[in-house]
Each structure stands twice: as C-alpha cells, then as structure tokens.
Amino acid sequence: MMRIFALLVAALLAGSALAHKASDAYLTLERDGATLQGQWDIALRDLDNAIGLDADGDGEITWRELRGRHADIEAYALRRLQVASGGEACPLAVTAHLVDSHTDGAYAVLRFSGHCAQTGPTLTIDYRLFHDVDPQHRGLLNYVEAGTSRSVVFSVETPERVVGGDSGGPLAQFATYLHEGVWHIWLGFDHILFLLSLLLPAVLVRRGGRWQAGGSFRSAFVEVAKVVTAFTVAHSITLSLAALGVVALPSRWVESAIALSVVLAALNNLFPLVSHGRWVAAFAFGLLHGFGFAGALKDLGLPTGSLALSLAGFNVGVELGQLAIVAAFLPAAYGLRATWAYRRLLLAGGSTAIAAVAAVWFAERAFDVPLFAAFAAGG
Amino acid sequence: MSPAIALRCGALAVAALLTIGAGAAGASPYVPADDAVVLERLPEKGDPALRDLKRMRAVLAAAPRNLDVAVAVARRSSDAARATGDPRYLGQAQAALSPWWAAAAPPEIVVLLRATLRQSQHDFDGALADLDGLLKADPRAVQARLTRATVLTVVGRYAEARADCSDLATVAPPLVVTGCMAAPASMSGSAEAAYAALSKALARPGTDADAVEWAHTLAAEIAQRRGDAAAAERHYRAALLLDPTDAYLKGAYADFLLDAGRAVDVLSLVGDDFRNDALLLRRVLAEQQLPDQAAAFAAHRAEMAARFEAARRRGDSLHRREEARFRLAVEGDLRGALALARDNWKVQREAADLRILVDAARAAHDAQALQVAADWIARNGLEDAWLDAARRASR
Numbered sequence: 134m135m136r137i138f139a140l141l142v143a144a145l146l147a148g149s150a151l152a153h154k155a156s157d158a159y160l161t162l163e164r165d166g167a168t169l170q171g172q173w174d175i176a177l178r179d180l181d182n183a184i185g186l187d188a189d190g191d192g193e194i195t196w197r198e199l200r201g202r203h204a205d206i207e208a209y210a211l212r213r214l215q216v217a218s219g220g221e222a223c224p225l226a227v228t229a230h231l232v233d234s235h236t237d238g239a240y241a242v243l244r245f246s247g248h249c250a251q252t253g254p255t256l257t258i259d260y261r262l263f264h265d266v267d268p269q270h271r272g273l274l275n276y277v278e279a280g281t282s283r284s285v286v287f288s289v290e291t292p293e294r295v296v297g298g299d300s301g302g303p304l305a306q307f308a309t310y311l312h313e314g315v316w317h318i319w320l321g322f323d324h325i326l327f328l329l330s331l332l333l334p335a336v337l338v339r340r341g342g343r344w345q346a347g348g349s350f351r352s353a354f355v356e357v358a359k360v361v362t363a364f365t366v367a368h369s370i371t372l373s374l375a376a377l378g379v380v381a382l383p384s385r386w387v388e389s390a391i392a393l394s395v396v397l398a399a400l401n402n403l404f405p406l407v408s409h410g411r412w413v414a415a416f417a418f419g420l421l422h423g424f425g426f427a428g429a430l431k432d433l434g435l436p437t438g439s440l441a442l443s444l445a446g447f448n449v450g451v452e453l454g455q456l457a458i459v460a461a462f463l464p465a466a467y468g469l470r471a472t473w474a475y476r477r478l479l480l481a482g483g484s485t486a487i488a489a490v491a492a493v494w495f496a497e498r499a500f501d502v503p504l505f506a507a508f509a510a511g512g
Numbered sequence: 513m514s515p516a517i518a519l520r521c522g523a524l525a526v527a528a529l530l531t532i533g534a535g536a537a538g539a540s541p542y543v544p545a546d547d548a549v550v551l552e553r554l555p556e557k558g559d560p561a562l563r564d565l566k567r568m569r570a571v572l573a574a575a576p577r578n579l580d581v582a583v584a585v586a587r588r589s590s591d592a593a594r595a596t597g598d599p600r601y602l603g604q605a606q607a608a609l610s611p612w613w614a615a616a617a618p619p620e621i622v623v624l625l626r627a628t629l630r631q632s633q634h635d636f637d638g639a640l641a642d643l644d645g646l647l648k649a650d651p652r653a654v655q656a657r658l659t660r661a662t663v664l665t666v667v668g669r670y671a672e673a674r675a676d677c678s679d680l681a682t683v684a685p686p687l688v689v690t691g692c693m694a695a696p697a698s699m700s701g702s703a704e705a706a707y708a709a710l711s712k713a714l715a716r717p718g719t720d721a722d723a724v725e726w727a728h729t730l731a732a733e734i735a736q737r738r739g740d741a742a743a744a745e746r747h748y749r750a751a752l753l754l755d756p757t758d759a760y761l762k763g764a765y766a767d768f769l770l771d772a773g774r775a776v777d778v779l780s781l782v783g784d785d786f787r788n789d790a791l792l793l794r795r796v797l798a799e800q801q802l803p804d805q806a807a808a809f810a811a812h813r814a815e816m817a818a819r820f821e822a823a824r825r826r827g828d829s830l831h832r833r834e835e836a837r838f839r840l841a842v843e844g845d846l847r848g849a850l851a852l853a854r855d856n857w858k859v860q861r862e863a864a865d866l867r868i869l870v871d872a873a874r875a876a877h878d879a880q881a882l883q884v885a886a887d888w889i890a891r892n893g894l895e896d897a898w899l900d901a902a903r904r905a906s907r
Contacts (some may be wrong), residue, residue, distance in 0.1 A: 153787055154819065155599040157826050172541075177552040178600070192557025197547035231541035232551055236819055237787065239551040242541040267603030268610065269633075273828040286827050 154237040156270040158262055162216070163277040163295060169223055173210060174233055174240040175262070183266045184209055190482070196232070196464040199241060203230045206241060215259040219251025254309045254443075255297040260287035272501075287482035295435065307446040314450020317429050318458075321393050323494065324422055325458060326487045330398035331360045331415050332462055333480050336470040339405060344480060346471040353467055356411075361459055363412040367419025368426060369448055375427030376435060376444050387424040389499040395491035402484035426451060555596065567590055572608060579619060582608045586625045593632065597759045597788050599830075602632050620646060624656055631659075634830055634859055636667050650876025654683050661692050664867050670700035670892060685720075687713045698734040699863065701893025707734045707743075725754035730760050736768055737863060739897030744768055759788050766794035767864075771898065775801040789819055793834050797841055813842055832856035836868045846876040854881060861888075863896065870902055 159174040177194050182188055184205055188198045208228045216223045224247060231242035249256075256276075263270040272287035276296040285294050293496050318324050335356040337344045347353050374380045398414065426447075469475040496502065544551065556562035565588045572581045577656050589605035592598070606629055613626065627642035643660040646653050664673035673696035680689050694706035699885040710731045714724065732747035748765040755761065760782055769777045778798035778806040782791040796816050798811035820835045832852045840849035850872040857869045866885060873881035889899065 153596070153598040153600070153789065154822060155826065155828065156603060174541075178554065181552075181554060182600075182604070187554060192554045192563075193550045194542040194552040194554065195547065196549045196551060199551060200547070231543055233541040236815070236822060243539075266608070267600060268606045268609050269599060269603035271827050284825065286825070288827075353857070 153295075155212025156263065156267050158272050159235070159240075160214075160260070160268070160272055160274045161277065162256075162258070162296075163250065164256060165250045165278075167249045168247075169216065169225070169249065169256075171225070171245045173214070173243040173245065174235065175206075175243070176237065177239045177241060179263055179267065179270070179275060180196070180206060180209075180241060183263060194239070195386060196330065199232070200230075203258070206230075207243065210243060210262060211245075213261040213264075216247060216249075216257075217257045218249035218255070218512070219253030221249070221251045223247045223249035223256070234376060254306075254313060255282035255295050257293065257295050258285075258287075259293045261292050262290045290310055303442055307442055309451035310443040310446030314447040314452075315454035315457075316450075317426065317447075318451050318454035321425075321429070323395055323491070324425070324455075326491065327391075327395045327398055327418065327422065328361075328364065328458065329462070330395065330402060330484060330487055331364070331411055332357060332459070332466070334362065334402055334405075334411070334485060336463075336466045337476070337480070343478050348385040350467055353470075354463065357463055359412040360415045364422070365452055365455070367416045368423030368451070371420045372426045372430070372448060373423075373449075375424050376430055377440070380424075382424050382426065385498060385501070386427045387421065387428065389422050389495055391425050392491050392495035392498055394421055396488050396495060399484040399488035399491065462481070472483060543790050555598070560596075561588070562592060565589060569604070569608070577611050579612070579621075582611070583621050583625065586629075590625070590628060590632075591666070595757070595759075597790065599632075602629055603889065605629055620649070624653075624659070627659060627663075631663050631666075636663055636859065639663050640667075648725075651679075652683070654680060658684065658692060660687070661696070665696045665699070665861055666860060668699075668888075668892075670696040674700075685714070685723070687719050687727055689732055691723075694730055694734065698737070699892060699894055701895070703738050703895045707731060707738065710734070712862055721754050725751045725758065725761070728754070729758075729764060732768070733764060733863070736771075737896045737898070741768075741772065759785070759791060763790045763794060766791070766798070770794065771796055773801075775799075779805075786815075789816075790834060792816055792819075793838060796838070800842060816842070829855070829859075833860065833865055833868055836872055840868070840872050840875060846872070850876045850878055850881060857884070863894075866894070867896075867899065870899060874902065 156176060156179050157180070158176065160171065161173075171438055177186060177199065180202075181194065185340060186194050186198055186202055188201060211227070216224065225245050226247065227243050229242075229243045231244065233240050233242050255420040258274065260272045260274070262272055270288075274285040274287065274294075274296070276283050276285060278297050283296065285296055287294060287499040327375060332358045334344065336347050336353045338347045339345075347356075369441065371380070375382070397501075398418065401414070430444070430447055466475070467480075469479070548828055554565055565585070568581065568585050568588060569576055570583035572578065572585050575581060585608040585803045586605040589601045589608065593605070605625070606613065609618075609622050609625060609629075612622040615622075618626070623642050623646055627639040627646075630636075630639040630642065640660065640663055643656050643663065646656040647660065650656075661673045661676035661680075664670070664676065674693060677689060677692035677696070680692060684692070690709050694710045697703070699707040710727055714727055714731065728747045728751035730752065732744045735741075735743035735747060745768070748761070748768060751758070751761050752765065759763050766778045766781055769775070769781065777797040778794055779802075782798075785791050786795075792812060793816060796809065796812045799805035799812060802809075816838055820831060820838065823831050823835075833856045836852035836856060839845040839852060843849075849868075853865075853872040854868045866888065869881060870885045871876075873885065885899075886903070888894070889896070
C-alpha cells in the first residue's frame, strides 16, 4: 500500500521544475584546408555515468583517477564522433588531455587534430556521444573556418550535420561548388563515356546500314547541341529533385543503371536501333545520371544555410565541364569524320571498349563484386 | 517512498561558488598540478539513494532488456530528478527504457513512465497521448488517470482534470483525491471550497509524509492566491518541516516572501544551493532589493544570464517562465520578457505562467497580451489576489 501511495504522490509531483543544466558537451572544430584542429569539453559526471571514472568509489574524481582513464575516454569519445569530407572519413587523434570548469562542474578537455584525404567544400559530422546513456545529451559545436564561426547543435534526433561551404560570402560559395561540379564530370568517367557514346555518331550519318561522314559542320553542331541540351535539362531536373530530398533512390540501383545506360549507348553505335532522335535517349538516361550527380553532391554536403546557391553552382559546374569536353570533341571529330580511323577505330573500336568497360562497371555495381575497382572511378 | 534524496553537501556549494563568474564557456583548460586534486564531487557522495541508483544502473547495464530492472532504474531516476531538479536523471530514466521507448506497443508501465518523462520535457501533448492510450485500454488505471489530471491542470484544461479526479474518488487515498481535485478547482472558480477540502483532509492524521508535504504546499499556494498570507505562511512552514530540501517548495515559498517584501528571508531560505537555477533566480531577485548584497547580486546576475544563454545554446525552452522573470525584473528587457512570457503561455498555463504574462504585458504596455490574460481569468473564474490588485492598479 505504501508503495502504491508513493507512486501516486510521485505522479502528482511530476510537474516540479527542472532547475539544473542538462548534459552538454562543447565541441570546437576549426578547419584549414585538409587540416582539422579541435577541442572537446565533456563533463566528468557524464563520462563517469558512461564508463565510470570513480575508481575507488568514494564519490570524488581525482586527477589521478581521470588520468588513469584517458585512453578509455579517448577511445570512447572518438568512436562517437565521425568527421568526413568529400565522402571520405577524416581520422581524428587526441593530442592533449586537459581539464576545465563549466557552470555545472569539471570537464575533461580533449584537444585533437585530424586530416582529410579529400578536401570537399563541406564537412559531414556524425555525433553520437552519450546517445545511449542520456538521450537528452546535446553536443554544441562551434565550427570555425576562414575566420567565421557558426553554431550547430547535435542531438539524438539530429546526429548528423553538414558544416562549412558557406563561409566567404555567396560568390565564393557559388564558385566553390561550380569548381566541384566541373571536377566531378571530368573525373566521373561514366558520365563522360556516356556523353561520348552519344556524340561519336553526331558527325556521321547512317545510310544504307553504314556510317558515313555527315554533311555540314552546322548540322553536326545542331545534333550535338540537341544531345547535350537534352542530357543537361534531364540531369538538372533529377539532380535538383534528389538534392532537395524530393526524390530518393538507392544509390546502388542508380549507379548500376548508369553503367547500363553507358553499355546501351555504346552498343547503339555498333548495332543502331536509335539513329535519329538520339536526344530522346540523352534525355531519358540523363534523368538517371542526375541521380548520380546528386549522390556525389551528397558526399560533398550542401551547406544548410544556402542550399539553392550551392546546388546551382554545382549544376552550372557540371554543365561547364561538359561543354569543355564537347568543345574539345566537336572540332576534332568533325575534322576526322571522313577518315577510316574515325569510323572503324574511334566509333566501332571506341564504342566496343566503352561497352565492355561499362559492362564490368554494371556487374560490379549491381552484384557488388570488385572486378577492377581501381579503374572504376565513375559515379 | 525512497529516503529523501539529500541535496548537495556544503563542499559542493563551495565548488559551485568557485565556478560562478566563469561563465558558460570554460576560461582556460589546464593540467592539474597534483594527482590528488579532486576535480569533481559526484552527486551520490553523501547520498545513499543516489548511490543505490548507480548500483542499479550497473545491474541494468549488464542486462539492458530486463524490464523489471529498467523500470526500477527509470523510477529511481525520475525520483532523483524531482528531488535534485537535475535533468540528467531524466535522460538516464529515458535511456533505461530505450529498448521499449520507440516500440510499436511498449509495456503499459513503460508508456506510463514515458508520459511522465515527456511531461517533464514539457511535451504535454505527447504525455497526454500516452495517457489517453493507457486509459482507453484500461479505464481503471489509477496512476495514469492521476497523472493525466496533473498534466491537464498544467495546460489549463481544468474541467477535464476535475473529471479525472472525480473518477478517482473511490480508488485512491482521500488526501490524494482531494489534492488532485484542489489543484484544478482552485484555478477555476472554486478556490475557497478547494482550500476548505484540503484543510479538512490535512487535519486527518496518519498519512504519508510526502503526500502531506505536497498537500501543504498546494494549500499554501491556494491560500496565497486567495490573499490569505497568514494561512499561506503557516502551510509553507509546515511543508518545510516535512522536507526542508524540496526545491519546488522553496521556490514557491521564496516567491511568497518576495511578494511580501521579505528579501532577507529569501536568502536564508534558498541557502547555498547555487546549482539550482530556480533557486538562484530567487536569490538574484532578493539580492536586487538589498543594498548590502550589491556585489553578490552582480556576480549572481552574470551567472544567471550565462545559464540562460547555455540553455538557449542547447535549444532548451524549459526555462522560459524563469527567464521571462529574469529579463523583466533584473535586466529590464521588457520586450524580451514579454516574448518569452507569451511563448511560455502557449505551452504552460499555471498560475505563475499567467502572472509573468501579466507582469510583462503591463511593463511593456501591451494591451493585447493583457486582454489574453483577462479573457483567461474571466473564462475560468480564476481567483488571484495579486492579479486582481495588478489589474486594479492598471485601470
């Protein structure tokens, strides 16, 4: 009876005010190029709660007791903080263990540094400290880059945040993402090979089941322009939809389908099914490639403050990179179009090689087996 | 109930004093000079109940899916949160229940505890949804109904709260039922009857000390609103005798003393618990009125501001009522105080929430907010001597 009574009273008292600071940790992270410097202040009470610091159980934590657990604290904390740039992890290492006081008591201070192999415009930070032992814990990040700082709060509900890429004003930011877009298409072999497969026949015409040199530069230019424009419009649509989170597709499907699109585009040059209206194929498959671009953009991370601007910058960068390829391709192809080498070596041989490479990519991506992973830099 | 969880020991208060003025961000990290330096005194030092809780948590860590142990840890953690005002214990209570927390159909006991924890985080809608579900499945669930009455009272849904309390009449102890009813009734036109019923119930001997203390606190608050200062003082003192460490009680009594212009008494009442934000606020408000406390006032004011800033940084909105009072009375930020009081009023509808809304609205000459308060008072038939005086003065 007494216990029931106590529970009832507890129910009535439940409204009394909370009047202490809750569990927070203070994280400072400064980025300079590929280098990260940081400091992490974690309350001793919280660490004691999670891994136990009070070795002698006397209710007091001495410097000796804390020092004895430095290695464990380091391992425990760093396992719960993942920083990545350009889709690759930036490993962190503790450089010093100190102590500090905050309003609610003493904190362990971890100074650390890190190095990012990829220096994308943003950092993706995954913070899960104490989420299992105190879901009300918050990580308060002060992120510093290029002399500007910004605050970010991590919680159980939002363990992953993207920072950076929004310092230096809108113009600089647009330029950063434009740069990334250009490099992405240049390094994304699958997109280039797809485009080339569509462009190779553009300077030719199909007559009597055979490829022959096309007529004017003008007609070749118009054909190329149609293909490139259709590809661009299509992938811009899906890139935007995916980057803004309107549509989401599993990346394995997308990457496999992109590889397949390259195979089909190349095979079409060898066994033409579509010879007129290649722009339709460019549009249809372009929708697919847009999802691929979006995957790359996700690895870079979009700064939350100016999402549209960065997205536009990236997209324009992709288009510029693509135009540069076309600008280099068209005059050369036009000049060579009447040669045997162009038709046999470049068109037939090139398309065969492209189809073969893309078929391997497809097998790798669809069945998740690394055949020649080192070369398959696409995506 | 569990033995009253003792508040901080004196040494801890000294440690807290030393950190005052350091602000929210640490000054400069250092390497302690000596291995023997004590960096932190854990709350369980000198508190057997918290030591037990720590042991139970170790047991739970070894078997995290043991429902009985998890429930025991969650209950003890909630008790600790209430006794100390420390929200870390609420996070620990939630963690203990985490295997079931987001399940499609958690055990009833987990839903009940989850409702209580949600209420503590001011997620009143979430708490009510949990309790509605429990009562739908079992209309005779006493504790769920009592908890729902409490939540409904906090959000100002007095008629529904009174209905829940009526349903408990035959199944819960008389003092609990009377108190359950007195809280909403005193806010909705029946303050005199509610007080009379509570006094009568308190006159009967032999009930649980925690319940009696709680009933005295409630009676004191009702008497205070009715303008009966002598009765309020009597009840506050009776409650304090039963539990001199109850932070909620001390805060309520401190407000009574501040209204009565007894700032010196506030300082001795709140004592040296500097870690408790609610009590530090009362201390600051008292020191503000005492010329010989000017230095302490300046330090505590800075500390208070730093704590509100720290809460804002983590995205907390649990302290809006207190922060509105601080902004209005201490910082003289009329607009900021009114904005906080208004936001707070959207969520919480206790007497103290109405009072800070009226205070802030009057100071900022905001007719619209005053009208919101006047409508509420008229609609519910709220009797509050202090509010009546304020409204007479502003006419």
